Amino acid sequence: MPVSSIAVRLVVNADGFGMTPARSKGILVAHRSGIVTSTSVLGNAADLQAIKADLDQASGLGVGAQLTLVGGIPVTAPEAIPSLTGPDGEFPREPRDVLWAWAKATLRASDVEREFDAQVARLRDMGLRIDHLCTKDHLGFLPIIAHAMENVARRHGIAGLRMAIEKPTLAWTAELPRALTLSALTGLAWISRRRLGVRRHGPQTWGYFESGRLDEVRILEILGRLGPGSHELICQPDAITDGDAGTRNSQPRSEVQALASVRVREAIQRRGIELCRWSDLF
Numbered sequence: 685m686p687v688s689s690i691a692v693r694l695v696v697n698a699d700g701f702g703m704t705p706a707r708s709k710g711i712l713v714a715h716r717s718g719i720v721t722s723t724s725v726l727g728n729a730a731d732l733q734a735i736k737a738d739l740d741q742a743s744g745l746g747v748g749a750q751l752t753l754v755g756g757i758p759v760t761a762p763e764a765i766p767s768l769t770g771p772d773g774e775f776p777r778e779p780r781d782v783l784w785a786w787a788k789a790t791l792r793a794s795d796v797e798r799e800f801d802a803q804v805a806r807l808r809d810m811g812l813r814i815d816h817l818c819t820k821d822h823l824g825f826l827p828i829i830a831h832a833m834e835n836v837a838r839r840h841g842i843a844g845l846r847m848a849i850e851k852p853t854l855a856w857t858a859e860l861p862r863a864l865t866l867s868a869l870t871g872l873a874w875i876s877r878r879r880l881g882v883r884r885h886g887p888q889t890w891g892y893f894e895s896g897r898l899d900e901v902r903i904l905e906i907l908g909r910l911g912p913g914s915h916e917l918i919c920q921p922d923a924i925t926d927g928d929a930g931t932r933n934s935q936p937r938s939e940v941q942a943l944a945s946v947r948v949r950e951a952i953q954r955r956g957i958e959l960c961r962w963s964d965l966f
Contacts, residue, residue: 692957693965695887695916696943697722697846699750699818701739702729708738710923710940715745718944719952720919722746722961724818724846727803728756728775732810739812746961748816748844749807751800751833753782753823759802765795779821786826797832804840815963816844822892843966846916887916887965896920900942907951914965919943 698711701723714720727749729735739747753768754775762773767790769775776782785791800817808814817837824830824846837845890906891898898919906917921940942948952959 691912692910692955693887693914693960694910694952694957695722695746695914695960695962695965696720696919697724697746697748697818697916697962698919698921699724700820700920701725701747701750702731702735704922706922707920708735710921711745712738712742713923714919714921714940714943715742718940719948719959720745720921720943721959722748722816724748724750724816725807725812726820727751727800727807728759730756732806736810736812746815746963747812748818748846748962749804749814750818750820751803751836752820753796753799753829754779754821758799759806760799765792765799767792767795768799779823782821782823783826786828791828793828793832796829797835800832800836801839804836804842808840814840814842815961816846817842818846844962846962887914889916889918891918896922896939898939898942900945900947903942903945903948904951907948907955907957910955910957 696719698707698714698720700707701711702708703726711720711723715723721744723739723745725735725739725747739745752775755777757774758765758769762769767785776785782791804814804817817833818824819829819833824833833845837843890910891902894902896919903917919939921943923940
């Protein structure tokens with residue numbers, strides 16, 4: 685069916701596959717029983733063989749690379765990317781450390797691009813078919829990081845670049861500090877997005893503000909507001925793991941339930957929304 689004949693298209697992307705067992709399990713449940721159509725695998729995830737085995741059981745799930753400069757060990761040798769790592773050879777633990785390095789102009793574009801390229805190559809060498817790139821903690825709003833991500837996408841022939849740009853809603857007024865921060869970051873993302881081209885960043889973003897806390901009511905509200913064109917709903921569904929059993933965390937994660945809700949699936953069918961992957965948009 686031609687793209688022009690589709691009124692509303694929606695990619696439901698779950699970030700952080702491989703970040704934790706709960707996240708991977710939650711994404712698979714929300715895909716098999718719900719509306720999740722796409723996921724992003726952490727670029728420096730530890731056990732790629734296990735990740736590949738899990739994803740092989742979900743052939744309909746689109747897969748992208750969630751490139752990271754925060755947390756864990758880089759793929760590139762630390763001495764080759766000195767502006768990205770600390771004395772221990774690891775990435776900083778918090779996104780603010782990357783922001784601070786950028787503000788001080790100590791973050792080197794060449795280091796960022798070299799590490800991003802290595803992360804993508806590592807995932808592809810494992811046999812994953814990467815159809816989009818994004819960044820952990822949405823650091824792609826910084827122009828220097830967005831440009832590096834663009835260069836890597838071109839080098840690897842990847843058409844999709846995800847960059848969260850979300851319009852404010854009334855829900856933001858309940859958490860003003862977070863809303864103000866998100867508004868500032870969205871402004872930077874808008875500038876970066878304009879520089880890199882509209883086609884590669886077409887879908888409108890939803891759910892970033894509530895990511896990890898989406899409930900059925902909010903998803904239904906978002907679905908009701910979708911206009912003609914392409915959209916992306918960002919989620920971070922965590923499921924119960926064996927380690928949660930018998931603890932206060934053993935209650936089903938509400939976001940997984942919301943994404944698998946019968947009412948949500950009925951609303952998508954009623955509105956004629958086409959669920960798709962990033963590879964379907966290009």
